[in-house]
Amino acid sequence: MSALLQMQSISKTFPGVKALDNVSIDVAPGEIHAICGENGAGKSTLMKVLSGVYPIGSYDGQITYDGEVVNFRDIRDSEAKGIIIIHQELALIPLLTIAENIFLGNERARGGVIDWPETFRQTEALLAKVGLREAPGTIVGKLGVGKQQLVEIAKALSRNVRLLILDEPTAALSESDSQALLDLLLELKGQGVTSIIISHKLNEVRRVADRVTVIRDGATISTLDAKGLTEDKIVRDMVGRDMAHRYPERERRAGEVVFELRNWNVWHPEQRERQMIRDVSLTVRAGEVVGIAGLMGAGRTELAMSVFGRSYGRNISGQAFVRGQEVDVSTVDRAIKAGLAYVTEDRKTLGLILEQTIRRNTILANLDGVSRRGVVDESRETEVAEKYRSALRIRTPSVFQKVMNLSGGNQQKVVLAKWLFTAPDVLVLDEPTRGIDVGAKYEIYNIINDLSREGRAVVMISSEMPELLGMCDRIYVMNQGGFVGELTAEEASQEAIMSLIVRE
Incomplete structure (x- = not known):
């Protein structure tokens, strides 16, 4: 079967950086084709070339789509051919409804006037296709990220998508939302929609992809049949070396208690009757990496933010100690002066300008x-x-x-x-490797180990249990705003963590 898409010898240069160097890729009709590579490898740049974000003339090479050479001047040109890209940063307008977002720029109108009954009817049909039960008049900003992702796909379907490009579609989703999205991609495949998916989550790639193209340092390294493909093979091609050990070894040495939290309680900032954190107490020693495990909504981020200058919550009570002395963490400035630092899970909004x-x-x-x-x-x-x-x-x-x-890894x-640069005694890391590739993750892990060797106290919040198991000396397990157990590195396993979470 001839390819639906061929990108041949694509090169793209930015000032001081060659982002793409003679990259070639072909995608067959009806397949799910995964593109993998480290942050900065050129994956997103390649898709921006394909979708017209980077127009003809700004790159070298040739794109053939559906048997003809195409020269896209902008994203409208690619969309007219049925090529729709959904970026990692969703392009929805939070204050508009689902229906308004889906048909924005593609309005259903008669005589220049929007036909709202028809708009809502078509919206309901599209939402049914993607498995979303919300009403068309729901404000998008009130939806979770997983549902917003489905709205983006419904929007693509409204434009008669033939080739759907998804850039890190599950990076910010919970496990259940991720699985629902992957199931939807497989359903769309059955309806004849071709997909390209960029993802760092190799287990998800192996689950849905027919083939995998690996890009490293702006060049095509390999295109592999996903059937029987191992994660180790993908990783080897991505980073150019074997990674038998995903987590660097570290000599575990715990010194004196550097950070202690006693009976910490936090209430929801708006819902006055809702308590978010319940009587949490923890200790972290010098040179120790202490993990906090829990499902989405367990209260891990709320705990971290409330401790760091009361950035979250109200009616906060409890005591914080650094090196045995009670400290005032009631504002961010005071928390920093007390020796605390907090690396947020949302680096683009809260961590960086x-x-x-x-x-x-x-x-x-x-x-x-x-x-x-x-x-x-x-x-x-x-x-x-x-x-x-x-x-x-x-x-x-x-x-x-x-x-x-x-790239995401370098931003982190x-x-x-x-x-x-603040020389903290205590460093709280909230999802420190979210949205970055395995090579960059390994570098972050080495940095964490260096900090522990320097005698810093590190608290690590992560939704990836293997990461916690591979990096932490002890793990607190959190559920419904409280700690339900504590495990040493020797005691900890995914089964042990989950049994603590689900027990009555």
Whole structure:
């Protein structure tokens, strides 16, 4: 069967960086084709070339679609051919309804006036196809991320999609939402829709993909039949080396108690009767990595944010201690001065200023460290940024590069650099490897191990149980706002964690 899509010898250059170097890929009609690679490998760039985000003339090479050479000038040209891309950052308008979002720019109208009954009728039909039961008039901002992802797919179906491109579609989804989305992709395949999926979750790739193309450093490394394909083979092609050990070894040495929380309670900021955190107590020792496990909604992020300057919740009570002394963590500034740092799970919204440079982001949490009499010393600022760029191996041509132009893994390193510059005693990491590839994850793990060797106290929140098991000395298990158990590294297993979560 001839290919639906052929991208031949695609090259794309940005100032100082060759993002794509003679990349070639073909996609058969009706298949689900996965593209894998480390952050910065060029996956998203390749799809932006295909969808017209990067127009003809801004790249070299040729695209053949449905038997003809195509030259897309913008995204409208690609959509007219039935090629729809759903970016990792969803392009929905939160204040509009589901129906308005689905048909935005593609309105159902008569004589220049929107036909709302027809719009709602078609919306209901599309929502039924993607398995979403919400009413067409529901405000999109009130939906969870998983349901918003389904709205995006319904929107694609409204435009008669033939080739659906999904960039990290399950990165921000719960396990159940992820499985529902993958099931939907398989259903769409049965209806003749071809899909390209970019994903770091190799178990999901193996579940739904027919073939896998691996891109490394902007070049095509391999295209593999997914049947019988092992994760180790994909990883080897992605990073250019074997990764027999996904988690670097570390000598476990726990010293004195550095951080302690006693009887911590937090109430919901808006729902006055709802208690989010219930009598939580924990300890973290010098050189120790302590994990917090739990299902979505268990209260892990709420706990971390409430401790870090009361960034979440109200009626917060309890005590926090650093090196045996009770500390005031009632504001972010006081929490930082007490020796705490918090790496948020949402680096793009809460962790970084994307329009600013690496240099500026690195010093944001410790302006006093680069200032004289209230004025930032720019040479000192550059010196600090260069220090952490080298120490954390941030891949960038310059510390004057805007953070928005970095890969996810390198953005995460900038967030870490920002907080390491505050010289914290306690570092709370909330989903530190979310949305980054296995190679970048390994580098983050090495950074965590370096911090523990320096005697820092590290708290690690993660939804990936293998990550907690591979990295932590102890694991607290959380459910419904409270700790339901504590396991040593020797006691911990996925089964042991789950049994604590589900017990009465």
